Structure formats: structure tokens, C-alpha cells
Amino acid sequence: MKIFNIVIKDLKIVTRNWTYFAVLFIFPFFLILTSAVLLNSNSLKNVRVGFFNEGDNLRSLDNLGNIRNYGSLGSCLFDLTNYRISVCIHARNVENEQQIDVYVDNTKRIIELYTKQAILEEIFQEQTNLLEETSGDIDSQLSIYSTSIEEAQMELVRAEKELDDLEIKLMGYKSNLTIARNNFNQVYFEVKSMEPQIQSTKSTILSSQISQDQSISEIRLDLNNIRTDLQVIKEFLPGELSGGALDFVNLNLDASLSSLNKIDSALSSLEQSYPDAEVLDLLNLIENLITRLDEVKNFLDALNEDLESAIQDTRNSRKRVEQFQEKLYNAQNDLSRFKNNNEDKPITLNFKKAFPVISSDLVLISFPFVVSIIITFSSLVLSNKFILNSVNKPSHLREMITPSKDVSFVISDYLVNLLFISVQVVVLILIGVFWLQISPSSIPLFLISVMIASSIFIFLGISLGYLIKSESLSVLITMFLLMFFLIFSDILVPSTLSGAFVRYMINLSPFVILNNLLRDLIIVGKQGSQLILPLFRLSVIFVSTFFIAYLSRKASKDNIVR
Amino acid sequence: MALLKFKEVSKSFGKKEVLRNVSFSVKKGEIFGIIGVSGAGKSTLFNILMGLVTKDAGSITLEGKDISKDEKNLRRNTGFATQSNMLFDELNIRENGLYFGSLYGMKRKEVKERLNKLLELLSLEKAEKTLVKNLSGGMKKRANLLISLIHKPLLLLLDEPTGGLDPILRKVLWKYIKEINKTGTTVLVVSHLIDEIEANCDKVGIMKNGKIIALASPKQYKEHYGEKTSLEKIFGEFMKNENI
Numbered sequence: 001m002k003i004f005n006i007v008i009k010d011l012k013i014v015t016r017n018w019t020y021f022a023v024l025f026i027f028p029f030f031l032i033l034t035s036a037v038l039l040n041s042n043s044l045k046n047v048r049v050g051f052f053n054e055g056d057n058l059r060s061l062d063n064l065g066n067i068r069n070y071g072s073l074g075s076c077l078f079d080l081t082n083y084r085i086s087v088c089i090h091a092r093n094v095e096n097e098q099q100i101d102v103y104v105d106n107t108k109r110i111i112e113l114y115t116k117q118a119i120l121e122e123i124f125q126e127q128t129n130l131l132e133e134t135s136g137d138i139d140s141q142l143s144i145y146s147t148s149i150e151e152a153q154m155e156l157v158r159a160e161k162e163l164d165d166l167e168i169k170l171m172g173y174k175s176n177l178t179i180a181r182n183n184f185n186q187v188y189f190e191v192k193s194m195e196p197q198i199q200s201t202k203s204t205i206l207s208s209q210i211s212q213d214q215s216i217s218e219i220r221l222d223l224n225n226i227r228t229d230l231q232v233i234k235e236f237l238p239g240e241l242s243g244g245a246l247d248f249v250n251l252n253l254d255a256s257l258s259s260l261n262k263i264d265s266a267l268s269s270l271e272q273s274y275p276d277a278e279v280l281d282l283l284n285l286i287e288n289l290i291t292r293l294d295e296v297k298n299f300l301d302a303l304n305e306d307l308e309s310a311i312q313d314t315r316n317s318r319k320r321v322e323q324f325q326e327k328l329y330n331a332q333n334d335l336s337r338f339k340n341n342n343e344d345k346p347i348t349l350n351f352k353k354a355f356p357v358i359s360s361d362l363v364l365i366s367f368p369f370v371v372s373i374i375i376t377f378s379s380l381v382l383s384n385k386f387i388l389n390s391v392n393k394p395s396h397l398r399e400m401i402t403p404s405k406d407v408s409f410v411i412s413d414y415l416v417n418l419l420f421i422s423v424q425v426v427v428l429i430l431i432g433v434f435w436l437q438i439s440p441s442s443i444p445l446f447l448i449s450v451m452i453a454s455s456i457f458i459f460l461g462i463s464l465g466y467l468i469k470s471e472s473l474s475v476l477i478t479m480f481l482l483m484f485f486l487i488f489s490d491i492l493v494p495s496t497l498s499g500a501f502v503r504y505m506i507n508l509s510p511f512v513i514l515n516n517l518l519r520d521l522i523i524v525g526k527q528g529s530q531l532i533l534p535l536f537r538l539s540v541i542f543v544s545t546f547f548i549a550y551l552s553r554k555a556s557k558d559n560i561v562r
Numbered sequence: 563m564a565l566l567k568f569k570e571v572s573k574s575f576g577k578k579e580v581l582r583n584v585s586f587s588v589k590k591g592e593i594f595g596i597i598g599v600s601g602a603g604k605s606t607l608f609n610i611l612m613g614l615v616t617k618d619a620g621s622i623t624l625e626g627k628d629i630s631k632d633e634k635n636l637r638r639n640t641g642f643a644t645q646s647n648m649l650f651d652e653l654n655i656r657e658n659g660l661y662f663g664s665l666y667g668m669k670r671k672e673v674k675e676r677l678n679k680l681l682e683l684l685s686l687e688k689a690e691k692t693l694v695k696n697l698s699g700g701m702k703k704r705a706n707l708l709i710s711l712i713h714k715p716l717l718l719l720l721d722e723p724t725g726g727l728d729p730i731l732r733k734v735l736w737k738y739i740k741e742i743n744k745t746g747t748t749v750l751v752v753s754h755l756i757d758e759i760e761a762n763c764d765k766v767g768i769m770k771n772g773k774i775i776a777l778a779s780p781k782q783y784k785e786h787y788g789e790k791t792s793l794e795k796i797f798g799e800f801m802k803n804e805n806i
Binding site for chain 1: 642646665667
């Protein structure tokens with residue numbers, strides 16, 4: 001009965017404080033929702049796979065989804081070691097074997113194992129299917145190409161033969177033309193050699209003709225003068241002579257005039273029957289003949305050149321056909337070889353480590369993760385409890401009514417908590433250095449990273465302490481927050497399998513940043529300059545959480561009044 | 563001269579009007595008592611004076627200065643003590659004194675001098691290095707008073723200062739409050755124990771439904787209601803009267 005009454009009393013207390021209900025209902029719901037989001041966005045397609053292909057068979061991994069092709073193994077590994085990709089696949093031919101090297105992040109044991117066992121098995125199952133499908137496709141394509149090449153080769157042989165025939169014909173034409181040209185040239189050059197003589201003869205004839213024509217003209221002029229004179233005499237005589245004398249003289253004069261006319265006729269006949277005119281015509285004819293012969297010669301020369309050019313073109317064409325035949329022959333050989341390779345080459349799959357192995361000590365490898373959990377847990381819970389102890393005492397009211405600034409209290413509370421955490425950090429460093437042999441050179445960065453991350457969680461714990469005065473409620477919410485940080489990380493599922501947005505959000509979690517940072521520092525051995533980005537991110541979150549704590553302190557004044 | 567002056571101060575939380583045109587003055591050096599039933603608005607009045615709540619209307623001046631314009635001045639010049647122990651149990655009286663003195667911006671030497679005086683005034687010299695959690699109830703109350711006075715406030719606000727003490731210790735504590743008052747500190751006290759208020763205060767205000775419904779010295783109340791009428795009875799009559 002007592003137990004029953006106690007239970008009833010407790011139930012009444014709890015149910016009459018709605019915030020308990022809210023926390024007990026909303027937070028598990030929220031955590032399960034977070035887990036669901038993580039798991040639902042979890043897909044092999046999200047794994048960012050880097051691919052450097054030096055082989056000839058593994059053509060594409062496009063079916064795998066998030067593939068990024070690389071031009072060199074170095075760039076692929078660089079991105080892998082900087083977490084831009086999760087797996088780097090290097091495909092290449094080694095002798096008669098196709099080798100596929102798979103580089104995986106070996107600093108995260110769980111992820112590495114998961115990646116090996118689950119992701120890559122799946123990837124290469126798909127790849128094997130792909131290869132089988134590709135092999136069939138390639139075989140059929142190769143057969144088609146091979147047939148086409150053979151047909152092309154036959155066509156080329158026919159074309160080559162036709163070119164040979166054409167060349168022979170052209171050579172025959174050229175031979176005949178050469179004979180004709182030689183014969184022609186013989187006549188031509190003989191005739192051509194006469195040309196100056198003909199010119200000279202022609203000139204001589206023309207000049208003698210001119211001289212003769214001048215003499216005849218002069219004679220004709222004299223004849224005309226005589227005729228005129230005789231005419232004058234004849235007209236004069238009737239006045240001087242008469243009768244018989246006159247008749248006699250007239251008769252003689254008429255006879256003389258008649259003779260003169262005959263001479264004139266004879267001269268005309270002479271003019272018309274010039275003995276060299278035919279020669280001259282003949283010479284002109286020969287000159288025309290030579291001109292025609294020149295044209296024939298030019299035509300023959302051009303024809304000869306065209307034939308030469310046609311023969312040369314035919315030879316060049318045949319040479320190109322021969323070269324093309326050779327290429328086709330090589331292509332056919334390549335195809336045959338490729339076909340053989342495709343059928344026969346075994347594939348070897350090797351898993352390799354992205355980072356040179358620092359240690360195989362599992363304690364060391366999980367040390368960053370353990371440190372992150374310890375720091376997150378202790379910072380959140382310690383600071384929350386510290387503030388709750390403070391704000392639930394009447395002395396807190398006295399502090400609130402002093403003229404001191406809120407920021408002074410926030411900084412003081414933070415420093416005290418950080419001091420306590422520092423003790424823990426020192427212990428962790430001692431364990432790291434003396435037990436796990438962590439390099440002392442990494443201690444300063446280890447300290448900075450842990451202190452910044454711890455500060456973030458301290459501020460969050462302080463904020464919850466200020467905002468929620470109820471001790472049990474505040475601790476409950478702090479625990480939920482802690483669970484949220486753990487779930488929203490690589491613990492539940494590797495973030496490499498999550499979608500881009502979820503992965504981005506996970507990478508903003510201070511717990512994840514701290515874990516990755518410590519892993520890079522301790523396991524991978526990265527230097528300070530390579531850790532600037534996560535340190536910067538932590539610093540930004542540090543400043544943000546400080547402001548959250550400050551505002552929570554301000555808001556807590558309302559709680560005091562209530 | 564009035565050290566503290568309330569003029570038509572009003573305050574509401576949502577639709578509930580907690581203070582309604584409250585007006586009164588507290589003279590320098592007097593002990594001013596306020597009595598009222600729970601929910602009358604006493605705590606809100608104190609919260610406003612501590613700077614934890616802002617008034618909606620009216621004005622409050624401390625030494626003639628508007629407290630809403632200079633909150634730091636208000637905090638520097640007021641001390642506050644309740645029936646709860648507002649000290650850190652894990653520190654001794656001296657350590658508490660040094661800590662809170664520093665929060666008021668006092669120099670360490672100044673705090674030490676003030677602390678010595680107060681320890682003597684409140685007869686706590688022998689207990690100065692005792693952890694607060696180990697002090698007796700009466701000593702805790704005195705230690706609480708000591709810390710409230712560490713920064714030399716002009717006005718000491720006391721909320722049920724003797725709550726939880728037996729009658730003998732209550733009388734002792736009032737003796738110390740009067741001692742403090744004699745040093746020039748004005749005291750504004752809220753209590754349910756009307757007989758204490760009647761016996762120790764120079765002026766008493768009666769609060770009902772967010773208003774000061776009566777304001778006079780205990781002597782004036784007696785003159786008005788009869789020499790043999792106690793303040794408690796007068797207060798009871800006020801509470802019964804629904805017209806007020």
C-alpha cells in the first residue's frame with residue numbers, strides 16, 4: 001500500500017509538471033527522428049568514390065552513383081586523406097591481369113571494416129555485374145567492328161587494284177604520247193628552223209617586188225609623157241602639115257601611140273604576172289603552218305604534264321589506300337587482342353590503406369574517440385550541475401542584484417569549469433604520452449583542440465543550467481543533448497553513407513569535429529596547417545555558444561522572479 | 563527629506579494588475595514597514611526595487627534620481643535580505659563578505675574595513691571564520707544582514723527578516739536592525755508579523771489588492787483607532803472591508 005501511494009504521489013508530481021512530459025516525449029521522439037533521418041539518408045549511392053582508371057576494361061563506374069574521376073592516383077589519394085572522398089579506386093593492368101586497388105580510410109576502424117565488408121562488396125558485386133554485361137556488349141560490338149574492318153579491307157583491295165589498272169592505262173597513254181611528241185618534235189623543230197630563212201626570203205621577195213613596181217611605174221610615167229607629147233604633136237600637126245604628110249605622120253603617130261599602149265599593156269601584164277607572188281604565198285602558208293605547229297606543241301606539252309600529274313595522283317591515292325589498309329590491319333589486331341583480354345584477364349581486388357599505418361594498437365586508434373566522449377560528457381554534465389547548484393541557491397539572487405555584469409558571471413563560471421576539465425585533460429595527456437606513446441609534438445594542438453571543444457560543451461551545459469532551473473529536468477535534457485551528439489555522429493552509421501545535407505550537418509557537430517581533429521592529429525599525424533579549418537570551425541562554434549550562454553544568463557533573471 | 567518615492571506606480575502581469583497607482587515616500591533614516599496579505603503586491607514592489615522587474619507606469623526615485631534611468635545607482639544603494647539565507651554555505655562570513663563586496667566594485671581594503679565594523683555591529687566577530695552552513699539560525703540571519711550591508715546601502719530592503727526564528731531571536735535581530743538604522747541606513751521592511759512592525763517601524767503602510775490603502779505611524783493608527791486597538795486588529799478590519 002505504501003509503495004502504491006508513493007508511486008501515485010510520484011506520478012502526480014511528474015504529470016503535473018508538463019515540462020517532464022515534454023522532455024520525456026519530445027526528446028526520445030527527436031532522437032529517434034534524428035536516427036531515422038540518419039538511417040534513411042544512408043545509402044551506398046552516397047559514398048563518394050574516387051576513381052582513377054589506368055586499365056582498359058573497367059570503363060566506367062557510373063552505375064555506382066557518386067563517382068568522381070581522377071587524372072592521377074596522387075590527386076585521388078590527396079582527396080581521400082582530406083576526407084573529400086571515402087574510397088579511392090585505382091584500376092590498372094599488371095601484365096595479363098587487371099588489378100583494382102581500393103584505398104580506404106584506415107583511421108576509423110568501424111568505418112573501415114564497414115566499408116570493406118558492406119560497401120565495397122556491394123560496389124564490386126555491381127562492378128562484376130557491370131563487367132559481365134560490359135563484356136557481352138564488347139564482344140558483340142567487337143564482332144561488328146571486326147566484320148566492318150574486313151569489309152573495308154576488301155573494298156580497299158578492290159580500290160587498290162582499280163588504281164593499279166588506271167596507272168597502267170595512264171602509263172600507256174603517256175608512252176604513246178611520248179612517241180607522238182618525239183615524232184612531232186622532229187618535224188616541228190625542222191620546220192621551226194626554217195622560219196628565219198623564210199622570213200628573210202619573204203623580205204627579199206617583197207623588196208624586189210617593190211623595186212620592180214617602181215621601175216614599171218617610172219616606165220609608165222615616161223610612156224605617159226611620150227603619149228602626151230605625141231598627142232600634143234598630133235594636135236599640132238594639122239596646123240603644120242597637111243595631106244599625105246599629115247596622114248603619114250598621123251599614121252606613124254597613131255602607130256607609135258598604139259605601140260605605147262601595147263607597151264603599157266605589156267607592163268600591166270608584167271605587173272600582173274609577177275614571178276615571185278606564188279613563192280610569197282607559199283612562204284605565208286608555211287608561216288601559218290609553223291604557228292599551228294606551235295599550238296600543237298603546247299597542247300602536247302600540257303597533255304604530257306596532265307598525264308604526269310594524273311599518274312602521280314593515282315600513286316598517292318594508292319599509297320593512302322595502303323596506309324589505311326595498314327591501319328585497319330592494326331585495328332583488327334588490336335580488336336582481336338582486346339577481345340582476348342576481355343575474355344581472359346583475371347581481376348585482382350586489393351584493399352589498401354589510405355594513411356600509412358601509424359599503429360595497429362586498437363586502444364590508440366580509438367583514443368581520439370574515447371577522449372571526445374569523455375570531454376563531451378564531463379564538460380556538459382559538470383558545467384550543467386555546477387550552474388544548477390548555483391542558481392538553485394538563494395545566494396544566486398544576491399549575485400543577480402549586484403551591479404556586476406552578466407558577462408562577468410558567465411566567464412567566471414566558464415573558467416571554473418574549464419579548470420576542472422583541465423585536470424581531466426592533463427590525465428588524458430599523461431595516458432596518451434606515457435601509455436599510448438603519442439608524439440609530444442602533437443600535445444599543444446591536442447590541448448588547444450580539447451580546450452576549445454570542452455569550452456563549447458561547458459557553455460552549452462551552462463546555458464541549460466541557466467535556462468532550466470529544475471535540477472532533474474536540466475540533467476535529463478543535458479543527457480538527451482549528450483545522446484544527440486553521440487547519435488548524430490559516426491557511431492550509429494558511418495557519415496560517409498549519409499546524404500550530402502545530413503553529412504554536412506554531422507560535420508558541424510562539435511563532437512564530430514573534435515573526434516576528427518584528434519584522429520587527424522594523433523592517428524594520421526597531420527600538422528597544424530592542415531588542421532586550421534576544423535580549429536576555425538570549433539572557434540566559431542565556441543564564440544556562438546558563449547553568446548548562447550550569455551543570453552541564457554540574461555533570460556534566467558525572469559526565472560528568478562517567477 | 564524623502565529617500566525613496568513611489569508615485570502612481572503600476573504593474574501588471576498579463577491581465578492581472580499587481581500594483582495599482584502605488585504612491586508613498588520613505589524618509590531618510592526611518593524604518594518603514596509594509597504589511598499585507600499574500601498576493602497584495604509586496605513582493606512585486608520589492609522586485610521592482612531590486613531591478614528584477616520593471617514597472618509599467620509611474621515613477622520611483624531614490625535620492626531624487628529616477629531608478630529606471632540608472633539601475634546601477636539603485637543596486638549600489640540598496641541592500642536586500644530575506645528570511646532565506648542568501649549566502650554561500652561553503653564559505654565563511656568573511657569570505658562571503660569579501661566576495662559580495664567585490665561584486666559591488668569595492669576595493670579589498672575598503673571591504674575589510676566595512677566587514678570589521680559590521681562584524682562588530684552584529685556581534686559576529688567570533689564567527690567570522692565559521693562556514694555559513696555551520697552557523698546557528700540566528701547567526702545566519704545576522705550574517706545575511708551583514709552581507710546586505712557590506713556595500714553601505716542607503717536603503718535596506720528586508721523581506722520577512724525574522725521568518726523562522728523564535729521570539730527571543732526575533733527580538734535580538736530587531737535590536738540589530740535598529741542598530742543598523744542608527745548608523746543612518748533607511749530600512750524598508752515587509753512582514754507578516756504585524757506586532758513586530760508595530761513595535762519597530764516609524765511608519766507602516768497597509769497593502770491590499772496592489773494598493774497602499776493606509777499609511778501612518780503606529781502612533782497615528784492608535785490615535786485614530788483607539789489606544790487599545792492593536793495594529794493587527796486594524797489590519798484585520800481593513801482586510802474585512804470589501805469597499806476598500
